[in-house]
Amino acid sequence: MAEEYISLQGKFYLSEITNGVAGAMRYIGNVPEFELEITTDQVEHQESTSGQRTTDFVLTKTTGVNFKGQLEEVDKENLKYILSGMQTDVASTVVTDHSLGTVKAGEEIKLNGYGLTAVTFKTGSTDIDTSKYKLDLVFGTVTFKEAIAGPVTAAYTTGVVSHTTIAGDFNKEYELFFKGINTATSDNMAVRLWRTKKSPETTFPLIHEDLGQYEISGQALSDTDKGLDATLGLYGHVVTIPKAT
Structure with missing residues (x-):
């Protein structure tokens, strides 16, 4: 049986959501680290018949999908995203x-x-x-x-300058799309999260010895309409695209 290893690299895109509709994709530059975290809130039930009080049922009450990563390229749009701010061109x-x-x-x-x-x-x-x-x-x-x-x-x-406020806009949502390649197999892999909201909590170093890296984190929000389709998923999905033969 062939080994199925994974070693991903790729490009990330954000699409600002307005009135429930995702706009044009925007490439956010080099992302050296990015990960997804699935969280749950569970209730365990212990039976009382065996004398061992074993767990015989687990109820999953809530689920969540979080993300965190690093941005290296800081153009106007990325700066606004990192700082949860609003950008204005000043005449x-x-x-x-x-x-x-x-x-x-x-x-x-x-x-x-x-x-x-x-x-x-x-x-x-x-x-x-x-x-x-x-x-x-x-x-x-x-x-x-x-x-x-x-x-x-x-x-x-x-x-003429550009102003970006700090901690001034916490309400924007973005669809996230990842175009990836599994360098271990040469298969392509895509990740799509329907709705993401960045956490305003971040660090923004002002002095650097090397190139700056800026932490981002947040959560994926569910889309209940898409969740009705098992192929789409409540939060999004991962797509494996076999290499051409």
């Missing part, structure tokens, strides 16, 4: 008369924007000479090299 804005109050030498002050251009500072109606401060235009900060007498106001133009 360029012209800011005038932004009050900084009284500034002290050596203090670094954050302005309201990034990728700044056309930056000027005034006290009253008098321009402050550029030699008196140092700008970080990319991050939108200014450090004054000396104290400035009187309140300071700033004027600048912000650049």
